[in-house]
Amino acid sequence: MHDMDCREVIKHMAQYLDRELSSEEQQEVQKHLGECGSCANAFRWENSMLVLVKNCAGEELPQGLTTRIFESFDCCE
Amino acid sequence: MERATFERELEKILGLAYGYAVRLHGGDRDAAEDLLQEASVSAFRGRDNFMPGTNFKAWFFKILTNAFYRQGGKKELETVSLDADPEPYLYLQAKEAGISASDDPAEVLFNKIDVVEVKNALDNLPSEFREVSALYFTGEMSYEEISETLDIPVGTVRSRLHRARKLLQVALWDLAVSRGIVEAVSYA
Numbered sequence: 628m629h630d631m632d633c634r635e636v637i638k639h640m641a642q643y644l645d646r647e648l649s650s651e652e653q654q655e656v657q658k659h660l661g662e663c664g665s666c667a668n669a670f671r672w673e674n675s676m677l678v679l680v681k682n683c684a685g686e687e688l689p690q691g692l693t694t695r696i697f698e699s700f701d702c703c704e
Numbered sequence: 705m706e707r708a709t710f711e712r713e714l715e716k717i718l719g720l721a722y723g724y725a726v727r728l729h730g731g732d733r734d735a736a737e738d739l740l741q742e743a744s745v746s747a748f749r750g751r752d753n754f755m756p757g758t759n760f761k762a763w764f765f766k767i768l769t770n771a772f773y774r775q776g777g778k779k780e781l782e783t784v785s786l787d788a789d790p791e792p793y794l795y796l797q798a799k800e801a802g803i804s805a806s807d808d809p810a811e812v813l814f815n816k817i818d819v820v821e822v823k824n825a826l827d828n829l830p831s832e833f834r835e836v837s838a839l840y841f842t843g844e845m846s847y848e849e850i851s852e853t854l855d856i857p858v859g860t861v862r863s864r865l866h867r868a869r870k871l872l873q874v875a876l877w878d879l880a881v882s883r884g885i886v887e888a889v890s891y892a
């Protein structure tokens with residue numbers, strides 16, 4: 628294990644926020660964020676953006692669509 | 705697979721699948737409904753090809769994606785080239801624009817952007833980035849599930865997603881500038 632520098636930490640930012648890093652890497656990034664305010668802020672911004680987009684990206688299923696779809700299975704059972 | 709079991713599995717993911725279909729169709733809800741209908745029937749017909757114990761969601765989303773391209777959904781060639789090195793674009797722009805780094809980003813920027821405009825930003829991504837973004841943001845999928853759905857390596861998922869995020873951040877920042885939420889940064 629070695630300490631990650633800011634460049635490496637930023638490089639791992641997306642995967643860290645998506646929980647796609649190994650637990651060892653996850654810990655290293657976390658350690659750096661505890662010590663480096665600038666990277667911590669960058670992560671906060673990135674995460675805030677992800678939350679915004681995730682909250683906006685979905686759509687409500689139209690009323691009755693599930694039933695219509697299930698009924699269409701009658702033809703090909 | 706029994707019809708009832710199939711319907712139960714499908715119902716769990718139908719909302720996410722509808723959202724994904726809307727994003728694939730660039731916001732066209734009628735087209736998305738047709739697509740979901742077609743994919744559902746096609747999955748129902750082929751339900752015995754589903755291997756129990758594997759991921760039903762990825763299996764169904766793959767059928768949905770294939771149906772989209774069969775219906776003539778366009779797949780543009782990749783024309784966007786971006787730096788390979790990721791950078792916290794929005795954060796750097798905000799800092800440059802004089803927004804205090806310790807401010808709550810949601811408060812100073814994100815909550816002021818309209819939901820519809822965020823959807824538009826997603827829908828306006830070039831198709832191969834729109835595809836992965838829709839699976840990630842709308843379909844709530846992991847890199848592994850996206851890789852299974854699109855039949856591409858996890859590393860490709862990762863790099864496409866990173867680039868999609870960068871494009872989205874550029875779009876969101878430009879939007880915030882044009883709506884007067886933040887001030888344009890001048891690189892004099």
Ligand SMILES: [Zn+2]
Pocket residue numbers: 632633634636659663665666667
């Ligand atoms: Zn740092």
